[in-house]
Structures are given as structure tokens and as C-alpha cells.
Amino acid sequence: MAKTVYIAGLGLIGASMALGIKRDHPDYEILGYNRSQASRDIALKEGMIDRATDDFASFAPLADIIVLSLPIKQTIAFIKELANLDLKEGVIISDAGSTKSAIVDTAEQYLAGKSVRFVGAHPMAGSHKTGAASADVNLFENAYYIFTPSSLTSPDTLEEMKDLLSGLHARFIEIDAKEHDRVTSQISHFPHILASSLMEQTAVYAQEHEMARRFAAGGFRDMTRIAESEPGMWTSILLSNRETILERIEDFKERLDEVGRAISKGDEEQIWNFFNQAREQRQAMKIHKRGGVDSSYDLYVDVPDEEDVILRILELLRGTSLVNIHINEENREDIHGILQISFKNAQDLERAEHLITENTDYTVVIK
Amino acid sequence: MAKTVYIAGLGLIGASMALGIKRDHPDYEILGYNRSQASRDIALKEGMIDRATDDFASFAPLADIIVLSLPIKQTIAFIKELANLDLKEGVIISDAGSTKSAIVDTAEQYLAGKSVRFVGAHPMAGSHKTGAASADVNLFENAYYIFTPSSLTSPDTLEEMKDLLSGLHARFIEIDAKEHDRVTSQISHFPHILASSLMEQTAVYAQEHEMARRFAAGGFRDMTRIAESEPGMWTSILLSNRETILERIEDFKERLDEVGRAISKGDEEQIWNFFNQAREQRQAMKIHKRGGVDSSYDLYVDVPDEEDVILRILELLRGTSLVNIHINEENREDIHGILQISFKNAQDLERAEHLITENTDYTVVIK
Numbered sequence: 001m002a003k004t005v006y007i008a009g010l011g012l013i014g015a016s017m018a019l020g021i022k023r024d025h026p027d028y029e030i031l032g033y034n035r036s037q038a039s040r041d042i043a044l045k046e047g048m049i050d051r052a053t054d055d056f057a058s059f060a061p062l063a064d065i066i067v068l069s070l071p072i073k074q075t076i077a078f079i080k081e082l083a084n085l086d087l088k089e090g091v092i093i094s095d096a097g098s099t100k101s102a103i104v105d106t107a108e109q110y111l112a113g114k115s116v117r118f119v120g121a122h123p124m125a126g127s128h129k130t131g132a133a134s135a136d137v138n139l140f141e142n143a144y145y146i147f148t149p150s151s152l153t154s155p156d157t158l159e160e161m162k163d164l165l166s167g168l169h170a171r172f173i174e175i176d177a178k179e180h181d182r183v184t185s186q187i188s189h190f191p192h193i194l195a196s197s198l199m200e201q202t203a204v205y206a207q208e209h210e211m212a213r214r215f216a217a218g219g220f221r222d223m224t225r226i227a228e229s230e231p232g233m234w235t236s237i238l239l240s241n242r243e244t245i246l247e248r249i250e251d252f253k254e255r256l257d258e259v260g261r262a263i264s265k266g267d268e269e270q271i272w273n274f275f276n277q278a279r280e281q282r283q284a285m286k287i288h289k290r291g292g293v294d295s296s297y298d299l300y301v302d303v304p305d306e307e308d309v310i311l312r313i314l315e316l317l318r319g320t321s322l323v324n325i326h327i328n329e330e331n332r333e334d335i336h337g338i339l340q341i342s343f344k345n346a347q348d349l350e351r352a353e354h355l356i357t358e359n360t361d362y363t364v365v366i367k
Numbered sequence: 368m369a370k371t372v373y374i375a376g377l378g379l380i381g382a383s384m385a386l387g388i389k390r391d392h393p394d395y396e397i398l399g400y401n402r403s404q405a406s407r408d409i410a411l412k413e414g415m416i417d418r419a420t421d422d423f424a425s426f427a428p429l430a431d432i433i434v435l436s437l438p439i440k441q442t443i444a445f446i447k448e449l450a451n452l453d454l455k456e457g458v459i460i461s462d463a464g465s466t467k468s469a470i471v472d473t474a475e476q477y478l479a480g481k482s483v484r485f486v487g488a489h490p491m492a493g494s495h496k497t498g499a500a501s502a503d504v505n506l507f508e509n510a511y512y513i514f515t516p517s518s519l520t521s522p523d524t525l526e527e528m529k530d531l532l533s534g535l536h537a538r539f540i541e542i543d544a545k546e547h548d549r550v551t552s553q554i555s556h557f558p559h560i561l562a563s564s565l566m567e568q569t570a571v572y573a574q575e576h577e578m579a580r581r582f583a584a585g586g587f588r589d590m591t592r593i594a595e596s597e598p599g600m601w602t603s604i605l606l607s608n609r610e611t612i613l614e615r616i617e618d619f620k621e622r623l624d625e626v627g628r629a630i631s632k633g634d635e636e637q638i639w640n641f642f643n644q645a646r647e648q649r650q651a652m653k654i655h656k657r658g659g660v661d662s663s664y665d666l667y668v669d670v671p672d673e674e675d676v677i678l679r680i681l682e683l684l685r686g687t688s689l690v691n692i693h694i695n696e697e698n699r700e701d702i703h704g705i706l707q708i709s710f711k712n713a714q715d716l717e718r719a720e721h722l723i724t725e726n727t728d729y730t731v732v733i734k
Contacts, residue, residue: 124582144582175578186572187583191590194561196645197622201615203648205553211542213652215491215511216554222589223558227649231642238638242630248568249627253620255564260616263609271605275598278563281570282594285580307688311681321674324694 002027005164006063008056008078010034010043013096013123014069015135017168018048023137024167031059039132048135060085065164068095072236076106083110092117092157098233099184100148100177102240108150118152119161120177121145123170137167145170148177181241189241190248192226192234199227297323297349301339301356302363310339316355317341320348369394372531373430375423375445377401377410380463380490381436382502385415390504390534398426406499415502427452432531435462439603443473450477459484459524465600466551467515467544469607475517485519486528487544488512490537504534512537515544548608556608557615559593559601566594664690664716668706668723669730677706683722684708687715 005021007014010032018030032049033056034040040052053059060066060082068075075095082093093116097103104120111118125143145168147158162172175183202220206212238245262270303309310325323342343349349366356364372388374381377399385397399416400423401407407419420426423445427433433449435442442462449460460483464470471487478485492510512535514525529539542550569587573579605612629637670676677692690709710716716733723731 124584179576179578183576183578183582186569186576186579187587191565191587192642193623193626194565195586195590196642197619197626198558198561199645199649199652200641201619201622202553203645203652206652209546209550209553211546211550212553215550216652217491219562219593220554220558222592223562224645224649225589226586227642227645229642229646231639231646234642235635235639238630239633239635242633246627246630249623249630252564252568253623255568256560256616256620259560259564260613263605263613263616266606266609268602268606272598272602274567275559275563275594275596275601278566278570278591278594279596279598282566282591285566285570285573285583308681308685310689310692311678311685314675314678314681318675318678322677322694325677326693327689327691 002029003064003164004029004031004062006031006033006059006066007049007069008033008066009069009074009096010039010049010052010132011069012126012130012132012134012136012139014067015039015043015048015132016125016137016139017067017069017096017123017165018043019135019137020140020168021164022048022167025164028164031062033059034132042132043135046132046135048132057081057085061087063091064088065092065094065160068093068097070095070097071233072097072099072103072240075103079103079106080110082116083114087114087116089115090117091115092119092160094119094121094161096121096123097240098122098237099189099240100146100180104148104150104177107152111152116152117154117157118150119157120148120150121161122148122180123168125170138169140165140168140170143170145172146180147172147174148180149174150177182244185241185244185248189234189237189245190252192229193238193245193249194252195224195227199224297343297346298366299341299343299349299352299356300365301341302365303339304362313339313341313356313360316359317352320352369396370431370531371396371398371429373398373400373426373433374416374436375400375433376436376441376463377406377416377419377499378436379493379497379499379501379503379506381434382406382410382415382499383492383504383506384434384436384463384490384532384535385410386502386504387507387535388531389415392531392534395531398429400426401499409499410502413499413502415499424448424452428454430458431455432459432461432527435460435464437462437464438600439464439466439470439607442470446470446473447477449483450481454481454483456482457484458482459486459527461486461488461528463488463490464607465489465604466556466607467513467547471515471517471544474519478519483519484521484524485517486524487515487517488528489515489547490535492537505536507532507535507537510537512539513547514539514541515547516541517544549611552608552611552615556601556604556612557619559596560605560612560616561619562591562594566591664710664713665733666708666710666716666719666723667732668708669732670706671729680706680708680723680727683726684719687719 005028007018007030021028021030030049032043032052035054043049044052056078068078075097095103100120100122107118123140123143123145125140202212259274301313321344323344326340343352353364353366356362372395374385374397388395388397397416399410399419402421410416411419427449435445442464462470467487467489474485490507490510490512492507569579626641688711690711693707710719720731720733723729
């Protein structure tokens with residue numbers, strides 16, 4: 001049976017979601033809310049949505065499923081607004097916020113007792129591009145699409161959502177909202193604080209020690225890359241996950257104290273163990289480049305520093321999809337570096353290894 | 368006049384230095400010390416050095432210039448040993464250690480009053496490769512070669528060193544030893560502690576929150592990359608730059624406290640300013656990929672996700688030297704991503720911009 005889906009927020013995520021829903025459900029009617037007209041016009045013109053509004057409440061009663069694809073604060077405000085509207089019996093409400101507890105708690109508080117279903121969600125995908133104009137039906141491919149079920153989530157809620165979103169080709173996964181926020185505080189929220197703090201500390205230090213600007217190299221560059229993230233989004237994330245992040249900060253300060261004590265004492269063994277353990281832990285941890293790609297298939301080629309050497313290798317690999325290509329830095333005080341090529345799957349990786357080994361003298365390593 | 372140069376330590380740095388000295392001074396005699404036989408044999412066989420020994424003291428009296436290219440601890444031990452040897456009148460002694468104060472202080476203490484000249488040095492170059500077998504005459508090209516003059520450094524000392532090392536094609540720069548250690552503590556030593564601490568914190572957290580392993584993505588990967596560095600080297604660095612690093616740790620803890628207080632209070636404006644300031648500071652800071660390359664010339668191309676698109680661009684750029692090529696990650700919660708190509712100089716950059724703009728529809732940005 002054709003459903004009516006209401007997507008509030010036609011940014012990159014919302015508009016890409018509309019495209020993904022259309023792919024598997026061309027008969028569904030998709031309604032769209034967006035405050036600014038530009039994205040509404042594009043979404044209509046490109047056929048991503050069937051009807052558009054700038055009055056959120058007006059379309060809500062028409063929908064079988066409502067997806068809020070908005071900043072955290074606005075998501076919370078709209079959930080409260082939905083509690084006062086006359087919605088369809090059994091409507092499903094979901095969202096796309098980066099933190100989950102604050103949103104799920106609001107839903108539990110305001111929607112309980114009503115004939116609505118709710119499931120929090122966090123699609124771990126994105127791009128540097130923004131807005132409906134950048135919508136991409138493949139944006140969520142192989143990305144984690146995290147659901148955080150709560151008391152308003154009946155078993156059929158998840159089934160209906162997965163069916164609705166089947167065209168996204170994402171990896172659906174379920175996790176408790178609080179646990180989601182704990183995990184992301186450790187691997188994402190707190191690291192952003194570290195990166196920005198290191199950047200600020202260095203900027204202040206460089207005022208009196210100007211060579212700091214000059215000598216900063218690869219390691220520092222990597223450590224501060226995410227300090228360039230959009231401030232508004234990260235402010236909302238910190239404010240909606242306060243206790244967990246504060247707890248990570250306190251824990252980290254104790255770790256710094258421990259390293260500091262080892263340095264004060266000149267405890268060589270303890271410092272060596274600290275560095276060695278971290279090294280082993282990182283080597284053991286398979287870290288994905290993109291939240292959501294379950295594994296990447298990397299090949300390392302030890303290439304000479306010659307003109308057109310990359311071109312020569314890419315010519316050999318013509319027709320193979322590359323996920324990424326990168327020449328690693330050479331720096332004694334940092335890590336490694338040779339030509340690294342990442343593929344989407346094991347077959348492409350094997351094919352590339354074969355082609356390069358057969359046609360060049362370069363050493364090829366797969367790890 | 369042909370000189371006799373004694374290089375102690377035939378690892379990557381020492382052996383590459385030998386090659387660089389030979390390039391501009393083919394008539395100099397180069398003596399080499401190395402504890403293990405393998406690197407001695409390679410260095411002799413490849414003609415990097417003229418004579419080799421495993422007895423450091425034996426060749427020291429023959430040298431006009433002695434370069435210690437060894438771990439920090441051994442550098443300090445050998446300076447003490449040199450103080451007791453009957454060296455040539457006016458011999459120059461230098462080194463290649465990553466921290467400078469401890470080494471320079473030792474030289475000042477043990478070599479003062481003797482007829483020797485000393486200048487501490489830190490060549491900011493390296494590779495993931497090690498040993499004499501990986502020696503590369505171009506290893507130091509455009510890299511900073513930092514000298515830390517002290518009371519044992521007469522003006523002619525630096526002139527003679529720069530003449531000796533002219534074939535390295537490095538960028539010579541002078542800085543006070545203590546200032547060197549302050550600057551590198553901020554942009555290198557302390558960031559290594561941060562990276563390893565974050566890795567350990569996450570590994571411990573992941574024992575109880577296993578999704579942390581699963582959801583870790585690009586930002587976390589970047590923040591922990593240097594946690595894979597060689598533990599022994601970093602232990603020596605920390606131990607030889609204790610006070611400065613401890614001071615950076617304390618300062619950083621105060622910064623974490625300040626962010627923590629803003630989070631506790633829910634001070635949206637302060638948190639936004641924190642992130643925004645760090646973002647602006649990083650955008651303003653030109654960070655080099657490699658310690659030593661004074662500037663990189665980067666071009667960004669907004670490419671579609673199509674097969675062979677990189678190949679097509681590299682074909683346009685055939686014959687242009689690339690320093691690096693990288694597809695930036697796409698992740699909403701991190702930073703950007705488009706094809707980034709780095710060139711050696713402004714001419715290559717302009718040529719590339721022209722070629723890509725003329726021959727494709729892709730947007731090209733230079734920052």
C-alpha cells in the first residue's frame with residue numbers, strides 16, 4: 001500500500017533520503033518541509049518530493065511516516081510540536097540527529113500515551129556538500145544507519161522503517177540511545193574537543209614562539225584536521241551529550257596526569273609501555289575511514305619518486321573503482337608512507353595487486 | 368682542502384647524509400661508525416663511506432668534522448666519550464637528535480675549554496624506511512635542517528657545516544636549543560601524548576562499549592595515527608624534554624577544564640566560540656605536510672564519483688611533478704572532501720589549474 005512520507009528538512013541528508021525512498025518506493029508520496037525556499041524549489045524541480053511547505057504543522061497530519069532531518073534543537077522543538085497535532089493513527093516519527101538521548105527522552109516524554117510510534121535514528125553518512133542541490137541517492141550506501149529503539153518503538157516500527165529505507169542500501173543497526181551517545185562521545189565528540197583545544201593551545205603558544213607555525217607538520221596536521229568542523233553542529237552535539245562528554249574529559253585528564261607522573265619520575269619503562277601499548281591497540285583496531293564502511297581494502301605500493309608514477313599505476317587499474325588514493329608522508333618522526341590505494345571490495349583489491357605486480361617492479365603490500 | 372668527515376650511526380639519516388656530502392664534496396674522505404655490521408657493509412659496498420669501524424673511539428682522532436647520527440641517549444654518551452679523546456685541533460662536532468637542550472647542555476659541560484667546536488642540529492627529515500639500505504641523497508631536499516648554536520659554536524662553525532652539507536639541498540635555520548625544544552613540544556611531542564592517550568582511553572572504553580570499535584571513523588583515525596610511532600624514539604624524546612612537556616600537559620588540562628565548565632553551564636556561546644576560534648586558527652595556519660617543506664601548493668577539484676576520474680585528471684597533468692594526491696573523506700561529522708593535489712611550486716599549480724579548467728567541467732579551487 002502506497003504511503004505518505006513527510007521529510008522535515010531538505011538538506012543533504014533529508015533530500016538524499018527522499019531519493020533513496022523513491023528508488024524502492026516510486027509509488028509513495030513524499031512531502032517536504034524546509035524553512036528556506038531554495039531547497040524546497042530544487043527538491044520539487046528535481047522530483048525528489050511531490051509537495052513542499054514552509055509550515056511544518058500543515059503536512060504533519062497527512063503523513064504515515066514523519067522523518068525529522070534537522071539540527072538537534074529543532075528536532076526537539078518539532079517533536080514537542082507534533083505532540084499537539086492531530087496526527088494519523090499509528091504514525092511513525094523518526095529523526096536523524098547526531099546525539100540520541102536528548103531527542104529520544106523528549107519523544108518519550110511528549111509522545112507517550114498517544115497513538116504514535118517513535119524510533120530515534122542516526123544515519124552515519126554525509127559529505128562536505130550541503131543542501132538539497134547536493135542530494136545523492138548513494139549517500140548512505142554501506143553506511144551505518146543506527147536506530148535507537150525505546151518504549152515508543154514497537155517491533156513493527158523498525159520493520160516499517162527498514163522497508164521504507166531499503167533503497168538507501170545502508171547497514172541498519174540497533175543500539176540503545178544512551179549507549180550510542182557514550183560510544184560517539186569517545187570516538188567522535190571528545191576527539192573534537194581535543195583537536196580544537198590543541199589548535200587553540202598552539203595558536204596561543206605560537207604568539208610567543210613563532211617557529212611553532214613554521215615547524216608544524218604532518219602529525220600536527222592530522223591531529224587538528226577536525227578542528228575545522230562546523231562550530232554550530234558541534235556546539236549542539238556537546239550540549240546534548242553533556243554528562244558523558246564531561247566524564248570522558250575527566251578520565252582523559254587522569255590519563256594525562258599518569259603520563260605526567262611517569263615523565264616527572266623519568267620512568268622510562270612506563271613511558272615506553274604507554275607508547276607501545278597505544279601502538280599495539282591502534283594496530284589491532286580496524287578503523288574505518290568513513291563511519292559506516294564496514295571495511296576498506298587497502299593496497300600499498302612502494303613507488304619511486306618519479307614523474308607520472310601514479311599515472312602509470314592508475315592506467316594499469318583503468319576501470320577499477322578506487323575509494324581513495326594517497327601518498328603517505330615521509331617523516332622520520334611520524335608514520336610511514338607509500339602510495340596507498342583503497343578499493344571497495346576484495347576482488348578489486350586482488351585484481352589491482354595482480355596488475356601492478358605483473359606490470360611493474362614495485363613492491364606491493366596488502367595489510 | 369679535502370676534509371675527513373666521521374659519521375657515527377649509519378642509519379637512514381647518517382647514510383643519507385653521507386650521500387649528500389659526497390655529492391658536493393667527492394674528494395672528502397668519509398669514515399663511518401656503526402654497531403651492527405649489516406649497515407657498515409652496505410655503506411662500504413655502495414661507496415657511501417670510505418672506511419668503517421665498530422669501535423667509535425678509533426676513528427674520532429682522524430676527523431675534521433664528527434656528526435653523531437644516533438639515538439639521543441647514545442649521542443649524549445658519545446659526546447662524553449669524545450671529551451676524553453685526543454681529537455684534531457678545532458674539530459667540529461655536531462649531531463642529529465630530535466631534542467636539543469639535553470644534548471647541547473652535555474656538550475657545553477663536557478667539551479668546554481677544549482679545542483673543539485660544537486653545534487647541535489636537528490634535520491627534520493625521515494622516512495618510514497630505516498637503515499643504510501634505504502639511504503637517499505634527496506632525503507633532506509627542502510627539509511628544515513635546524514642548527515642550535517651555543518657558546519661552543521663559533522661563527523665559522525656554521526659556515527663550515529653549511530658548506531659540508533650543501534649537497535643535502537636542505538633549508539638551514541638557526542634557533543636556540545631551548546626554544547627548539549619548546550616549539551617541538553607543542554607541535555610534536557605533546558600531540559604524540561594526546562594521540563596515544565586517546566588511543567588507550569578508547570581501547571579501555573571499547574572493552575565495555577564494543578560499538579566504539581565499530582563506529583570509529585575518519586576523525587578518530589586521524590587523531591590517533593601518530594600513536595603508531597616507534598615507542599623507543601618517543602620515550603627518549605619525552606625523557607629529554609621533560610619540563611617543557613609537563614608544562615604543555617598542565618596548560619592543556621586547564622583548557623579541558625575550561626571547556627568542561629562551559630559544557631556544565633550549558634554556555635552555548637562559549638562553546639561555539641571555542642569551536643569557531645579553533646576553526647579560524649587552523650584555517651589561518653599554513654601547516655606543512657612534511658617538517659621542512661616550506662609551503663605546499665594545493666589545488667582542490669570537485670570531482671564526481673565516477674570511475675577513472677582521477678586517471679583522467681592525471682593524464683591532463685602528465686609531466687607535472689605531484690607532491691601528493693588525496694581524495695578527502697566524505698563524512699558529515701568531519702571535514703570535507705574532494706580531490707586534493709599538491710604541487711612543488713606555484714608554476715606547476717597554475718599550469719595544473721589551467722589544464723583542468725580548460726579540459727573539464729570540474730570546479731577547481733586553490734586555497
